[in-house]
Amino acid sequence: MGLFYGGAPCSSAPKDGGRSMYPGRMDDVDPKLSRLLLAGSVLGAALNLASSVRTRGPRRAAGLFALGVGLPAVGELLATGPLGLLRHRTRPRVANVPVAVLLGWYCATNGSLAVAEKALDALHLEDATRERLLPPGAALVGTSLDLVLDPAGLDAGLWEWSGDGSYAAEVAGANGRNGVPLVNYAGWLLLVGGVASAHNRTFAESRPVGRLPALLLLPPYLAAVAWAVRRGKVRYVLYSALFPVALAAGGETRR
Template sequence: MLAGAGCLGTMAVAQVLSGVRPEPIRLTGVVVVLLAASAVAFAAGRDGAGRAVGAFGSAVAVGYAAEWVGVRAGVPFGEYSYTSLLRPQLGGVPVIVAVAWGGMGLAAHAVATAIVPEAGFRRWAAGALALTAWDLFLDPQMLRMGLWTWADDGPYRGVPVSNFAGWLAVSLVVMAAIDAIVGRSEAAASGGLIAIYGVMTAMETLAFAAVFEPPDRVVALAGGAAMGTFAVLAWRRRWPR
């Protein structure tokens, strides 16, 4: 718990610095690594190191496989490609992107477990929606930083609808993979992992509303409402009055 909290606090500081610095890309990898370290640490405190690493690794593998296919075949997200700004890359996919799937995958799974304590498809669907909600922030942010490009512009800040359909599909597989390793009913609803999701919700909303230049209050509202709904539901279910 202490290691997870320490990594989460440091990640928050790095996230703030990445938002106010003129060259935020240099801190992107740091933020993602700290996010993943915090998630694995909290999961290890709940399930043991072996299961935590296994669940994280399975989410990373699913995310990487989807991205690897995506940049080549245009499915399941649509036609896109990564620029050379994020390094290192493996098969045209930045390694840090796969790590992000793992870290936020664990957090979204914990949120879903708090909302739907019973293991099964309903939990997977809740987790997939919670993880896809994060992409309402992620894609517009990464596009404005020039980290990837879409072949065709879409209606949501240049992001096509196919991207969100693909995120839902891949996130469903990520949730099933994590659930197979750590999905033990109520015991899997980790407060630390839910805190990660809540911190990301608050920081991304604030960043788009007031920190980024120029601000984008449409993204702040859309992402904040979507992620915020899941964060509030998870906290209320975990600690009911």
């Protein structure tokens, strides 16, 4: 369930030849990289929140922020704690979850929701149909984005999975484990879709949707695309094609 925001390094982290995943916390990434990712996530979250307040109103914006951080936090705590699925390698961390990751989840859920809202607007659907399709649409957009983000972040050493995964199986983490487990993408579908669904049920949305949160997903996406091109893994860009297609489709709407 790893996530980076604010730009991803395009070089891979040194591997340790399959060392234990929990070797004493001395194998975190360079502190400068942690600070860079934290700064990017803070800036991204601030811009997302400001845009959300302006377009959705303070109450709806606060609710979406709470959901966009809170629900993924539960997933991250389970994944890094009782389930033992992964370990993050950036700091600062709260209960094993980096602050940058929590803020990045808010940016990703808010941005995915904005992309889906705009794309569905372009289809000129009835309101009831649009509202019904919005949560799964946002979930698919966010998961599509992570089809290129997660392999890039794994290769950069931002996190490591406790076991091998079947997706991007040739990409090795810092602990020597290869690939991204499919449970990661099940988590993305559930968390992004859950945030969108809970927000829709709690707050009846009637205001125009801002485009800035959608555009703020471009820096991490383009950084991951640059990684894929540099590492000769362009197929992951193709796998994540739904994100740029939906973003472009929504760009034609003006609500």
